[in-house]
Every structure is written in structure tokens, then in C-alpha cells.
Amino acid sequence: GENVEQHPSTLSVQEGDSAVIKCTYSDSASNYFPWYKQELGKGPQLIIDIRSNVGEKKDQRIAVTLNKTAKHFSLHITETQPEDSAVYFCAAKGDTGRRALTFGSGTRLQVQP
Amino acid sequence: GAGVSQSPRYKVAKRGQDVALRCDPISGHVSLFWYQQALGQGPEFLTYFQNEAQLDKSGLPSDRFFAERPEGSVSTLKIQRTQKEDSAVYLCASSALAGANVLTFGAGSRLTVL
Numbered sequence: 001g002e003n004v005e006q007h008p009s010t011l012s013v014q015e016g017d018s019a020v021i022k023c024t025y026s027d028s029a030s031n032y033f034p035w036y037k038q039e040l041g042k043g044p045q046l047i048i049d050i051r052s053n054v055g056e057k058k059d060q061r062i063a064v065t066l067n068k069t070a071k072h073f074s075l076h077i078t079e080t081q082p083e084d085s086a087v088y089f090c091a092a093k094g095d096t097g098r099r100a101l102t103f104g105s106g107t108r109l110q111v112q113p
Numbered sequence: 114g115a116g117v118s119q120s121p122r123y124k125v126a127k128r129g130q131d132v133a134l135r136c137d138p139i140s141g142h143v144s145l146f147w148y149q150q151a152l153g154q155g156p157e158f159l160t161y162f163q164n165e166a167q168l169d170k171s172g173l174p175s176d177r178f179f180a181e182r183p184e185g186s187v188s189t190l191k192i193q194r195t196q197k198e199d200s201a202v203y204l205c206a207s208s209a210l211a212g213a214n215v216l217t218f219g220a221g222s223r224l225t226v227l
Contacts, residue, residue, distance in 0.1 A: 043220045046216065046217075089155050089156070101146075103155035106154070
């Protein structure tokens with residue numbers, strides 16, 4: 001089955017700096033790659049996703065890049081703000097086999113004001 | 114409803130007790146997933162429903178875990194004879210279409226087994 005590795009496990013940046021979180025996946029058939037943000041005591045919330053037919057997607061201060069050949073994808077957050085502090089999870093899914101998302105182990109992002 | 118609702122938010126059980134966790138998905142959503150999230154870890158898949166049909170239960174860790182969605186809306190995850198290792202947050206998510214595309218998660222039910 002699918003295996004998703006995520007790093008770093010913790011990341012501390014100064015307000016205004018950029019943050020990058022990286023994930024690798026094992027199943028070359030995976031074609032959907034969402035990113036979720038989880039705040040304390042809440043469920044994960046989808047912040048951006050990308051499908052395998054594009055290499056990059058951007059939404060305001062967040063962007064995701066995908067390299068299908070290398071089987072890795074990354075989340076980029078620019079101009080970080082204290083409210084970006086949370087745990088971020090990457091995930092992957094294909095259209096065949098298991099229909100559920102496989103999640104990475106998470107990155108705790110701390111934005112220092 | 115406006116979002117995915119889970120109850121109870123917190124449950125403390127003595128080892129050996131049975132527990133039932135409820136998920137009320139967004140109205141009309143076809144797909145419903147249950148995930149288990151251990152402290153400091155990512156969500157781990159348990160089971161998937163498409164309407165009332167349980168299409169995948171490969172993630173259920175033992176036969177003590179059972180899930181149902183009899184009318185294709187509300188779902189219940191039942192854990193029999195709870196063990197300490199069952200302590201985790203149980204997340205429910207729903208999606209408008211078949212399969213896990215845009216998932217909306219509930220806030221979770223935190224189970225602590227003493």
C-alpha cells in the first residue's frame with residue numbers, strides 16, 4: 001500500500017519568513033495530494049490540494065509543488081504569520097485500490113512573532 | 114448541517130468497557146471515513162462507507178472494532194472490550210462524492226482508556 005513520509009517533524013520560523021514542508025510517497029499510481037492544517041483540539045482542515053496532471057498550484061500565500069518522477073511534493077508558505085502556527089499533514093491517494101487518503105506523520109510549524 | 118459533527122468529544126472508559134462514537138456527516142455527503150489519530154501522529158485509516166455500504170474496512174485494527182452507517186447518513190464506530198492501546202482521537206470525515214477527494218473532518222472524539 002501507499003506510504004507517505006513527511007519532514008521536518010517540527011519547524012520554527014520568524015514571522016514574515018517562508019516555511020517549506022516536504023513529503024515523499026511510494027505508490028506511483030497516486031494522483032491526488034492534499035495538505036491539511038490541524039489546530040489544537042480541531043479536526044484537520046484542507047488548505048490546498050494538487051492533482052498529478054499539474055506541477056504547481058498557488059493560493060495566496062500558500063503553494064504546492066509536485067514532482068511525479070521523484071515522487072515528492074512540497075508545501076510552501078510565504079510571509080508567515082503567527083496564525084499559521086499549527087500541525088500540517090500531507091496526504092496521498094490513487095484511484096485504484098484503497099480509496100482513502102494516506103497521511104504523513106505531520107509537521108508542527110511554530111511562527112515566532 | 115454546516116459541518117461534520119462528532120459525539121462525544123471526550124470519552125473516558127475503563128479497560129474492558131464497550132464504547133460507541135457517533136458521526137453526523139454533512140447532509141447529502143456520499144462518502145464517510147473513520148480515522149484513528151494517536152498522539153503526535155497523522156490520521157490512520159480505519160474504514161470507508163459509500164452511502165450505507167461499507168466498502169473498505171481494511172484499517173480496522175481488530176475484530177473488536179465495528180462500524181455501521183445503516184441509512185447512509187449518521188455513522189457509529191463501536192469498540193468492544195476497550196484496551197489501553199485504543200486510546201486515541203477518532204476522526205470522522207465526509208465527502209460529497211464517492212471516494213476521498215475533498216474531505217471535511219469533524220473535531221474528533223478523544224477516547225482515553227484507563
